[in-house]
Amino acid sequence: GNSVTQMEGPVTLSEEAFLTINCTYTATGYPSLFWYVQYPGEGLQLLLKATKADDKGSNKGFEATYRKETTSFHLEKGSVQVSDSAVYFCARISGGGADGLTFGKGTHLIIQP
Amino acid sequence: DAMVIQNPRYQVTQFGKPVTLSCSQTLNHNVMYWYQQKSSQAPKLLFHYYDKDFNNEADTPDNFQSRRPNTSFCFLDIRSPGLGDAAMYLCATSRDLPKNRGPYEQYFGPGTRLTVT
Numbered sequence: 001g002n003s004v005t006q007m008e009g010p011v012t013l014s015e016e017a018f019l020t021i022n023c024t025y026t027a028t029g030y031p032s033l034f035w036y037v038q039y040p041g042e043g044l045q046l047l048l049k050a051t052k053a054d055d056k057g058s059n060k061g062f063e064a065t066y067r068k069e070t071t072s073f074h075l076e077k078g079s080v081q082v083s084d085s086a087v088y089f090c091a092r093i094s095g096g097g098a099d100g101l102t103f104g105k106g107t108h109l110i111i112q113p
Numbered sequence: 114d115a116m117v118i119q120n121p122r123y124q125v126t127q128f129g130k131p132v133t134l135s136c137s138q139t140l141n142h143n144v145m146y147w148y149q150q151k152s153s154q155a156p157k158l159l160f161h162y163y164d165k166d167f168n169n170e171a172d173t174p175d176n177f178q179s180r181r182p183n184t185s186f187c188f189l190d191i192r193s194p195g196l197g198d199a200a201m202y203l204c205a206t207s208r209d210l211p212k213n214r215g216p217y218e219q220y221f222g223p224g225t226r227l228t229v230t
Contacts, residue, residue, distance in 0.1 A: 004155070032216040043117065043203065043221035044156075051216060089155070093211045099168065100146055100158035101219060 002026050006090045006104035013080055014112050021075040021107050023064075023090035031092040033057075033066055033073040034101070038087045047075075047088070085111045116140050117222035119204050125228045126194050134189040134225045136204030144210055145187040146219065147179060148203040156203055162187060163210055191227075199229045 006023040013019060025033065032051045036044040048057030053068035062077045073090060090104040118137045126132040136145065144163050148156040160169045162181040176198070178190040191198055201224045207217040 032211070034216075036221075041223065043119075043223040044205075044219075045221070046218050049216065049218075093216055094158070099144075099161060099163075099210045099212065100148070100170075101156075103155035103157075105153065105155045 002028050002031070002092065002094055002102050004090050004092055004102055004104040006088075006107055009087075009106070009108035010110050011107055012110045012112065015082055016079045017111075019075070019077040019080045019084075019109070021088055021090075021109070023073045023075065023104060024071050025073065025090075025092050026071070030068070031094075033064070034091040035062070035064055035073070035075050036089040036091060036103075038089065038106070040086070044089065080109075080111050082111045082113050085109055115222075117204055117206055117220050119202075119222035119225050121225060122223060123226050123228070125230060126191075127230055128196065129193050132191050132194055132227070134191075134202050134204075134227070136187045136189070136222055137185050138187075138204075138206045138220075139185070140206055140208075140220060141184060142206035142208050142220070143184075144207045144217075145181060146205040146207070147187070147189050148205065150201040150203055150224070152200075159189070194227070194229045196229050199227055201226050 034049045035047040037047045048059045050057040050066035056065045087106045091101045094102045146161040147159045150156040159173045181187045204222040205219040207219045
């Protein structure tokens with residue numbers, strides 16, 4: 001079935017470091033792709049999305065580019081802040097007639113001052 | 114201002130004792146979803162309502178049921194909780210389904226953490 005694979009955490013970085021969280025998806029069709037963020041004690045929030053190949057989603061300094069050739073949607077940020085500490089989920093539209101989202105397992109990001 | 118509200122945030126139930134989790138939304142969205150998220154795992158879709166139409170995922174156990182009495186409210190009923198049902202339950206809404214000229218953003222509530230003793 002359709003799946004999403006993202007790097008295991010926790011990922012610990014110092015403030016102002018460069019961030020990459022890898023995400024790959026199974027290439028069934030051309031699914032829309034998403035990054036969601038979950039801050040402690042809160043629900044999932046949409047961070048950014050891309051709906052077709054070569055699209056770049058961006059928000060709050062985060063970016064991800066839909067790469068069809070590598071079936072990837074890696075999340076990047078040039079300079080992380082302590083407030084970026086959260087769990088990040090990569091997701092795709094499930095596809096195949098299903099109407100929900102298929103998520104990766106989540107990556108816990110810890111930013112140290 | 115909370116748009117998707119889940120109550121309670123924490124729920125403890127006994128093995129085999131029915132439990133109901135609730136979700137409400139102020140967005141007037143057509144679609145409401147229930148996801149189950151076990152520890153260190155990805156959220157997994159259980160079922161969703163498109164308006165009054167109920168859609169169950171193929172691998173959702175019969176132990177899980179849902180009700181949507183009106184647009185704003187949706188309930189998750191677990192008829193006989195087992196220890197394996199302990200998880201975070203996430204409610205989400207979206208304006209429409211992805212296949213209807215989507216995608217449409219899903220808005221998530223904070224979740225209810227269910228403990229089964």
